[in-house]
Amino acid sequence: MEFKEAKDKFISTWGSLGTLWGINKAMAQIHALLFISPDPMSMEEIMEELGISRGNTSMNLRALMDWGIVHKVNVPGERKEYFESEKDVTELSRQIAKERSRRELQPTIKVLKDISSIEDDGSAKTKEFIKQTKAMHDLADTADAMMNRIVSQEQNWITKTLVKFLK
Amino acid sequence: MEFKEAKDKFISTWGSLGTLWGINKAMAQIHALLFISPDPMSMEEIMEELGISRGNTSMNLRALMDWGIVHKVNVPGERKEYFESEKDVTELSRQIAKERSRRELQPTIKVLKDISSIEDDGSAKTKEFIKQTKAMHDLADTADAMMNRIVSQEQNWITKTLVKFLK
DNA sequence: ATAAACTTTCAATATATTTTGAAAGTTTAA
DNA sequence: TTAAACTTTCAAAATATATTGAAAGTTTAT
Numbered sequence: 001m002e003f004k005e006a007k008d009k010f011i012s013t014w015g016s017l018g019t020l021w022g023i024n025k026a027m028a029q030i031h032a033l034l035f036i037s038p039d040p041m042s043m044e045e046i047m048e049e050l051g052i053s054r055g056n057t058s059m060n061l062r063a064l065m066d067w068g069i070v071h072k073v074n075v076p077g078e079r080k081e082y083f084e085s086e087k088d089v090t091e092l093s094r095q096i097a098k099e100r101s102r103r104e105l106q107p108t109i110k111v112l113k114d115i116s117s118i119e120d121d122g123s124a125k126t127k128e129f130i131k132q133t134k135a136m137h138d139l140a141d142t143a144d145a146m147m148n149r150i151v152s153q154e155q156n157w158i159t160k161t162l163v164k165f166l167k
Numbered sequence: 168m169e170f171k172e173a174k175d176k177f178i179s180t181w182g183s184l185g186t187l188w189g190i191n192k193a194m195a196q197i198h199a200l201l202f203i204s205p206d207p208m209s210m211e212e213i214m215e216e217l218g219i220s221r222g223n224t225s226m227n228l229r230a231l232m233d234w235g236i237v238h239k240v241n242v243p244g245e246r247k248e249y250f251e252s253e254k255d256v257t258e259l260s261r262q263i264a265k266e267r268s269r270r271e272l273q274p275t276i277k278v279l280k281d282i283s284s285i286e287d288d289g290s291a292k293t294k295e296f297i298k299q300t301k302a303m304h305d306l307a308d309t310a311d312a313m314m315n316r317i318v319s320q321e322q323n324w325i326t327k328t329l330v331k332f333l334k
Numbered sequence: 335a336t337a338a339a340c341t342t343t344c345a346a347t348a349t350a351t352t353t354t355g356a357a358a359g360t361t362t363a364a
Numbered sequence: 365t366t367a368a369a370c371t372t373t374c375a376a377a378a379t380a381t382a383t384t385g386a387a388a389g390t391t392t393a394t
Contacts, residue, residue, distance in 0.1 A: 003293055006282040010300060013278045017271065024382065035303075038295040043341075053384045058342055079339065079392070087299065089306045104184065111180045115173040126170055128205040132254065133177060136202075139256040191352065210371075220354045225372055246362070246369065 010036060011050070021096050022104070023067075026052055027060040031069065034085035040073045042080045068095045098151040105144045112137035177203060178217070188263055189271070190234075193219055194227040198236065201252035207240045209247045235262045265318045272311045279304035 001009075011032045018028030029050055034041060041049075047057045061083055064070035069086045086092050116133035120126055168176075178199045185195030196217055201208060208216075214224045228250055231237035236253045253259050283300035287293055 001282065001285050003285060003288070003296065006285045006300075007296065009278060009282050010296075013275060017275055026382075036292075036296045036299045038291045054341085055343075055385065056383050059383090062342085081341080089302045093306065108180060108184055111176060115168065115176050118168050118170060118173045121170070124205045125203075129170065129174065129177075129203045132203045133173075135256045139260065193352075221371085222355065222373075223353050226353095229372085248371080 007036065022100060023063070024060070026050070026056055027063055030057065030060050031064055031085055034070060034083060035087065037084075040075065040082035040084040042078075042082050044080070046083070067099050094151050097147045101144055101147045101151070105140060105147065109137065109140045109144060112140060174203065189267065190230070191227070193217070193223050194230055197224065197227050198231055198252055201237060201250060202254065204251075207242065207249035207251040209245075209249050211247070213250070234266050261318050264314045268311055268314045268318070272307060272314065276304065276307045276311060279307060 011029050014032035014035075015025045015029040018025055023031075029052075030046055033046060033049060043054065043057050043061065046052075046061075047054055050057075061070060064085075065072070069092055070083055071086070073082050073084050075082045086095065112133055116130055116137050118126070118130065120130055178196050181199035181202075182192045182196040185192055190198075196219075197213055200213060200216060210221065210224050210228065213219075213228075214221055217224075228237060231252075232239070236259055237250055238253070240249045240251050242249045253262065279300055283297055283304050285293070285297065287297060
């Protein structure tokens with residue numbers, strides 16, 4: 001396989017996998033491109049490389065910065081802004097886990113807590129509702145605790161966990 | 168909060184959260200409805216309750232069965248088919264982890280393995296590409312190993328892990 | 335202060351995904 | 365075997381999401 005082919009494959013695989021961690025195609029592709037680039041890239045270079053519009057590039061770079069996985073860098077003597085991706089996959093996982101917890105899990109946990117607290121009127125449907133939404137609440141809490149551990153500073157939690165439990 | 172209000176909130180929260188585990192709104196809502204229903208429901212009842220078409224209900228029930236989290240049940244003396252959800256959240260997590268690994272993670276791991284094996288021509292961009300795609304491959308492998316552990320029969324892995332590491 | 339270089343915004347447009355509903359298909363009872 | 369009861373399929377329509385590009389906005393150099 002040629003470099004060019006491998007690169008295109010990486011970018012498109014990452015792009016279509018984007019939904020796995022809740023981002024759109026262009027956003028994932030920009031991230032993929034920066035992730036494998038040895039040097040920071042300008043907006044011009046990114047839109048050129050991916051064949052997407054200036055507006056699209058601008059908006060998705062912003063979104064990636066909101067996720068905390070792409071940063072602006074200043075290249076001395078250049079007026080343009082340059083961008084680089086977080087390169088450390090451990091740190092990348094941390095940021096993604098942190099953002100997904102904040103954006104999705106925590107709001108859900110709050111709703112589950114509220115609705116599982118309705119008064120038990122003794123009917124079968126109410127009993128089942130309370131039981132099941134409580135179980136879901138516990139599960140979401142557990143998932144959130146795991147994510148928080150991934151996010152926390154403790155080094156290599158994932159690896160340590162695996163060594164202990166999988167070997 | 169009234170039962171009806173809590174129920175609608177659960178169904179719509181689950182519906183909009185569907186994307187978190189890669190399913191569409193109707194599919195998530197049907198699942199939510201069955202998850203809190205004390206009894207199996209017919210297609211008629213589901214489409215009535217959620218206000219969706221027969222075709223939509225049929226297709227999404229099929230998809231939920233493909234995911235292994237909804238099952239047909241035979242109600243004696245009834246000609247219609249009835250459906251019920253997996254009620255145990257542990258088993259639910261297992262099925263979802265298993266399916267997501269199979270559908271998304273494993274194909275990605277394969278691509279990453281292939282493309283990170285291109286020949287090193289010594290250039291900076293090739294070196295960076297190989298380094299970064301290898302790191303991503305390792306991460307994906309680790310994630311898949313975790314999912315497999317969740318999927319495996321070992322009871323309460325999540326809980327045990329949490330007790331050991333989070334307390 | 336001016337203007338060139340660059341970035342952002344957002345209404346319009348394009349694309350992708352979901353939903354509908356009626357026709358076709360299947361099963362069951364008599 | 366017939367027909368009623370029920371389910372599935374899928375082309376068309378509706379909806380939701382992503383993308384464009386040009387105008388407006390901002391920054392920098394002189």
